[in-house]
Amino acid sequence: MAKKKKAVINEKLCDHSPFCAAKRVCGLRAITQKTKWLFKADVPLIDRDKCVGCGKCVDYCPHRAIKMK
Ligand code: SF4
Known part of the structure; x- marks a missing residue:
């Protein structure tokens, strides 16, 4: 069975903002x-x-810094 893809952040694309929208949208924290x-x-x-x-x-x-891998 194929392994389920999970979110991975590309540190080079991330702008390090403390107001990260992706962080706020994840309901599972x-x-x-x-x-x-x-x-x-x-x-x-x-x-x-x-x-x-x-x-x-x-x-x-x-910044499209998150991909599913
Ligand atoms: S929103 Fe949360 S649970 Fe959904 S892919 Fe992103 S990190 Fe994973």
């Missing part, structure tokens, strides 16, 4: 992010154990 200061944050982390592969976050990332 599979995407978390540490904020460094008001306008800068770390690259969001995707918990592959929590991610169910719905693909919603892919559509919400304005």
